[in-house]
Amino acid sequence: MNAYLMEIKALSWRWFLHSKRRPIVLLAGLFQPFIWLVLFSAVFKNSPMRTLVGTDSYLAFITPGALVFTAFTGALNGGVPILFDRELGFLDRLLAAPLKSRFSIIWATGFHIFVMTLLQCVVIVLVTSVMGVKFNGGLAGIGVFILVLALITMLFTTLSLALSFALRYHFELLSIIMIISLPLMFMSTAFAPLEYMPGWLTWFVSLNPITMAVEPLRAVFFDGSWQGSKNLLATPVANLSMWGCLAVLVVMNLIMTALAKVVIGKKLA
Template sequence: MRKLFADTMVIAERNLIRLPRSPDLLIAFTVQPIMFVLLFAYVFGGAISTPGYSYIDFLIPGIIVQNIAFGGFVTAVGLNEDLSKGLIDRFRSLPMARPAVLAGRTSADIVTNLLSALVLLVTGLIIGFRFDAGPLDILAGMALLLFFGYAFSWVFALFGLVVSSPEAASSVGFIVVFPLTFISSAFVPVESMPDGLRWFAEINPFTFMVDAMRALWLGAPAGNSIWGAFVWTVAILAVFAPVSVSRYRRAAVN
């Protein structure tokens, strides 16, 4: 257990050291989400009615949740590169704790996720987003957000291990996760959707998560959203972490 923790930290450190050396990745973390915020706030925002909230206030929690779920693409692409370059073989031939390669990757994602969430938040504050909550609730929201992002890093870890190229890893992630984020309360009120979609949106983990963020940051009625988001996150982690680790054990060079 101690070895697992130590090895996880070594791998996480490795993934963070390389970050400032890949400017393209940094742009993906910062510029792209800002673009999305501006696009939604100013292009679509005027046409979407969000009773009780300004659209900026409604949007920021939604777009931060969407963005955090995609933070795992670094893990997917990175793992796939490690596989095709034979680095995974090296790790697997070392007397290290085997889950550490994945755990280190996903842990490093927490740092990059925090970074990109802060960039989004600052952008939001500049264009008019305002918290309506105490500091504890704001921090609790941030913690829940990072936990949710961590669970999705494990989903992306699996994508990275099963597909044949780094490009495929990120596009599979996009195809699977992107629609999930849109059929949720992230960008429009669920009530505005047709029945079938609305049913799906109401059980979608993204809806629970976005509603929980609105409850914690804007003082919206929480209902069961915070518990729901927490349970969904634990469930996603409980399924994808062991599946990814077992897949890693069998991973082979392409």
């Protein structure tokens, strides 16, 4: 096996062992979106449904949002363990090791976060299917489902890892996460359609990466005859189809990766 891949495998396995020894973290990541699903579906179950295109219940409407929320929060917290490693001196030990590439530390962290996020989302889909929310996208829809989760997880994992190398202490990163997480979620279409929002807010909502992830996911979730070229989102710049939303997420990932590479590269040099 390639030495670089062996490094990623070994470092990833370390994070999986951490998850195995601390299952409460995984359970908390599952429990939080279920709280949102139960509470929001109970509070807004009698809201008008005519704008909730493709579904007849609020629980079904917010299920894609809960999936993105799970991926988003898991990714945004991805840099916290790195900061603990820095504070405890373990990262210095890794950097002193004869690694083929120090960026294997980053790839291993990202891989672990994506796998755990995917497992959590699969559990959510299974539980909500028992509650009557069915996935209608077919095999191609499953591919879009995985791609959307991968893009949103990669975007915010990269941001979190960049912050973990730019900051010195874990409580600084936790403070930033607390400040940006809820506004990003509520300034999206995860819990309410764009038509419900005031005009000044629609600008932020339509350009929010969370919205770019929720809309394609919602389309494949409920529309068995979904088409990638069908318009899903009206932004101030242009109307975006599913492929357009995914393209915007790819561009955001490229920009975030370029910025993070500068920050992380200085620390790993």
